[in-house]
Amino acid sequence: MAERSMRALSSVTMADVARLAGVSPMSVSNCYKQPDKVSDQTRTRIMRAAAQLGYVPNLVAGNLASGRSKLVGAVVPSLRNSSFAGMIQGMEDFLETQGYQLLLAVADTPERELRALQAFLGRRLDGIILTGVEHGHESIQLLRRSGTPVVETWSLNGPFIDMGVGFSLYDAAFEMTELLISRGYRCIGFAGFHPPANPRLRERQLGFQAALKRAGLRDDLLYFGPEALGFAAGRLALEHLLEEEPELRALFCVTDVLAAGAIFECARRRWPVPERFAVAGYGDYDIAAEIEPGLTTVRTPGQDIGAAAARMIVESVQSERPTERVVDVGYEIVVRDTV
Amino acid sequence: MAERSMRALSSVTMADVARLAGVSPMSVSNCYKQPDKVSDQTRTRIMRAAAQLGYVPNLVAGNLASGRSKLVGAVVPSLRNSSFAGMIQGMEDFLETQGYQLLLAVADTPERELRALQAFLGRRLDGIILTGVEHGHESIQLLRRSGTPVVETWSLNGPFIDMGVGFSLYDAAFEMTELLISRGYRCIGFAGFHPPANPRLRERQLGFQAALKRAGLRDDLLYFGPEALGFAAGRLALEHLLEEEPELRALFCVTDVLAAGAIFECARRRWPVPERFAVAGYGDYDIAAEIEPGLTTVRTPGQDIGAAAARMIVESVQSERPTERVVDVGYEIVVRDTV
DNA sequence: CTGAAAGCGCTTACAG
């Protein structure tokens, strides 16, 4: 009985508040949306009535009437990867300041992504943020037709469905490789994941090779391990490439996990890093700063990407034509002790 | 111009589909919600018309009319912690199978949590999942009054606002400590974080101490390091406690990150683990399986917690009285090579 | 199996 009457509290309506305050529902609406369009006296009476009744404005009704949801949807392939966790954190932090909220979908297959997008569109979100630039044909069609603002993230390689934000994975790999070369390393290997087709990993490989080619160095010391292996793949890369080329003195890894695995292996061999062997990472995960010696790596600004993507959505909702359709958030080479 | 007409596609309405199919809007609604209540012929005509127009049912209107949102909200303190990332993954995986979606808020303060909850309630979500059992007074009041199903997670220590799911942090620590004792370790330290007040960490300490007390062993070798230090705090714990008690032979750590730091320090000292020194972790993070030697730790089932919490919400929406209000998902001692 | 009527709780656009 008591339960029942409490439940009712959440169904207090704008009309109820208006009645108690002795004003029209319009004034209640204005009081919440544009407080300065309401006289002080009216506002006070309305707020008092609202507090007394425990009124919580029904945003669903508001959405339907206004066509605005203040809701942004995001699709990520996984949460286990701290890059994506960082991106989500960046989106959330920004959206919260704007009074928006985040609808999150985890989709590791094109089918799951499509299903998430269908639900998103049904909810008439104000915008959608996707991970990467590879999407199913049907998903792309659906998004284009919907007219919903869409931001694709991480890669700067278009064409984009609508907008894009990221940084040059190629440039970052190129620059890190040049750092290795400038420190005197001549025989440098590359540790990636199998299959090498993943476009976000592929760009790094091309940047790596371009830097070596330009310096006239050998660029074919490549190893692709199984991603599921985690740290162990770093050890395997080291072993395989050393077998192929005993003069190998440095390894560029596509993720910090690989790099940490390679460093663990150097420790086992009692090889001082970087004197005997240098290791460069990618991602600047937590472990990069914690491991001994500290890992030299590329900071990939997941949080900045998330924040920028959210900002682009909000801007494109508020003004018809947003200024920037493609944003480069850059990257940073974090020099520690392994190169 | 083309843009404008495409935008219109997303505002195709149920009435439009009904008109083209030559049926009433009611039949279109039934066709989507209860397909078997519609004749084959009618269904075919409706689906064809819907496809032709690119109709996407407006779930916002549906929510308003039906009072159901198929939306669950979750508040987590952070995404950097892989326990919470796992919990979210568990929620998402389950919710997706039920056609529900997840509204995510990151809130690291009671104020931010309250704001998130206000927005959640305004959207008339079907249920809300909270992290932990410590919440602001105002948040608790708001949730109680709303009548919305609420699940609190991780700890099994009530009283709960509504429902709870987790495992006994105390028991897990107790059992791990007993394992250390059974392996012959007599002088065992505890590595925690400062401040020791955090209730989720505190329960582990009490379990640790109870096991030692029961075995008649010393239970006051405690160290609390700064959480921000990450791995380094594990090294500090080792150093401080050894100074206090040179006979120290084992360390129980409240997270795997601390444990990994302690293992790194043992490696520096050339101490074989566990022969010279044993280390027990908590969390079973990725690094536990990857590090050398493999870390003996407690698997804390974040994903199970998320899935169970989501299930409890969905069940309590569908039936008036759900069977279970408090669910213990248990834990698991993962024995590897460091104890 | 099918449909006409009323309503969900707001906002928009306009008049006073």
Place this chain on the structure above:
DNA sequence: CTGAAAGCGCTTACAG
């Protein structure tokens, strides 16, 4: 500054 009218696109409950 304030408010009466119409409408957002569905679903509910009911009659045929």
